[in-house]
Amino acid sequence: MADKRDYYEVLDVEKSASQSDLKNAFRRLARKYHPDRSTEPDAEDRFKEIQEAYAVLSDDQKRSQYDRFGHDGPQGSPFGGSGGGFNINLDDILGGDFFSSFFGGGSSRRRTRRGSDILLRHSVDLKDVLNGSAQEVVLDLPEPCTSCEGTGAEGGDLQRCSSCSGQGQVRVRQQVGPFISEGIQPCDVCSGRGQVSDRPCVDCDGRGQELQSNTLRFHVPEGAESGTRMRMRGKGEPAPQGSGEPGDLFIELEVETHPWFERSGADLIMSLPLGYADLLLGTSVTLDHLDEKPLVIKVPAHSNSGDTIEVKKRGLPRQRSGGRGDVIVLLKLFMPSKISKGTRKTLDALRDELGPKDTLESILEDAQERRRS
Ligand SMILES: [Zn+2]
Ligand SMILES: [Zn+2]
Numbered sequence: 001m002a003d004k005r006d007y008y009e010v011l012d013v014e015k016s017a018s019q020s021d022l023k024n025a026f027r028r029l030a031r032k033y034h035p036d037r038s039t040e041p042d043a044e045d046r047f048k049e050i051q052e053a054y055a056v057l058s059d060d061q062k063r064s065q066y067d068r069f070g071h072d073g074p075q076g077s078p079f080g081g082s083g084g085g086f087n088i089n090l091d092d093i094l095g096g097d098f099f100s101s102f103f104g105g106g107s108s109r110r111r112t113r114r115g116s117d118i119l120l121r122h123s124v125d126l127k128d129v130l131n132g133s134a135q136e137v138v139l140d141l142p143e144p145c146t147s148c149e150g151t152g153a154e155g156g157d158l159q160r161c162s163s164c165s166g167q168g169q170v171r172v173r174q175q176v177g178p179f180i181s182e183g184i185q186p187c188d189v190c191s192g193r194g195q196v197s198d199r200p201c202v203d204c205d206g207r208g209q210e211l212q213s214n215t216l217r218f219h220v221p222e223g224a225e226s227g228t229r230m231r232m233r234g235k236g237e238p239a240p241q242g243s244g245e246p247g248d249l250f251i252e253l254e255v256e257t258h259p260w261f262e263r264s265g266a267d268l269i270m271s272l273p274l275g276y277a278d279l280l281l282g283t284s285v286t287l288d289h290l291d292e293k294p295l296v297i298k299v300p301a302h303s304n305s306g307d308t309i310e311v312k313k314r315g316l317p318r319q320r321s322g323g324r325g326d327v328i329v330l331l332k333l334f335m336p337s338k339i340s341k342g343t344r345k346t347l348d349a350l351r352d353e354l355g356p357k358d359t360l361e362s363i364l365e366d367a368q369e370r371r372r373s
Helices: 007-011 019-033 043-057 060-069 090-094 096-103 105-109 126-131 276-281 341-354 359-372
Strands: 118-124 134-144 169-176 179-186 209-219 229-232 249-255 262-264 267-274 283-287 295-299 308-311 327-333
Touching: 007 019, 007 043, 019 043, 043 060, 118 134, 209 229, 209 249, 267 283, 267 295, 276 327, 295 308, 295 327
Parallel strands: 118 249, 267 327
Antiparallel strands: 134 209, 169 179, 229 249, 262 267, 283 295, 308 327
């Protein structure tokens, strides 16, 4: 390798650098270029280069040889071919926290003593949301097996895991580039619990849990939206091997769509098709409503298709500010697909009266109206 960079240059230190200077330089660069963490495009090559430079310069004998002969030492490169590891303990130099990230981070190292959470989706309708109804759901939930008290072992007998001596974690040696590094991983044999059973419980197949029928009672908050989650503490899966806290049960609400109402926060939007005469002369429409009180929509005379009418405080409860939203009614002209001969005759007679006096003038007016609004 003729174009090999000078080791001092690689580590960005003076020729007179002390061992602690070298170590600091290496630590800084290794953090920057470690292939598992670095985003630099040439990280892997740079990292190898840094390792090699440090391996040589941190060894007094190799360093003096390098100082005298450079890369073309009497025996060629003083570190041999590609195969040899440099046997630097990266963990020592970079600190434990650097390596913990390779093994899934600090928290997962700890034994899991808490059961998993469970998510349950539950459908409610707009009436439930309006009134904040009480719900009752019957379903099977995992609970600790009664025969083995959740341990998963026949008779509840657990032994210390011999693979990890009950620690739940094991030290592993890993090859990272040319280095051997040591880290800690959860024990495979006992899944990090530190205990194993010789004979699995026959009633639960060693799982330590069984399904039990549960009746869950909860209250839908007034004005709840789809996706609202409620937590029931301790109703999740039991802790592994029966020792520790159970997980939580989350109930996620899904609000069903309504046949005609669309929801916009606390407001309810609906469209109301009306005949020409109703729009022109005005009318009053009464509908059944979610709150059992009839919804009365007063359509004033000379209404247009596309107008909206707000029926105040008949929407859904507002979650934060209190009170209720509105029902917003969008008026639409209903156009019958068929009319009788008699109606046709009557309408024909009314044609002139119902239409604009001057077609062009009305087009102009309409255009101006639209520009103003
Ligand atoms: Zn059991
Ligand atoms: Zn183990």
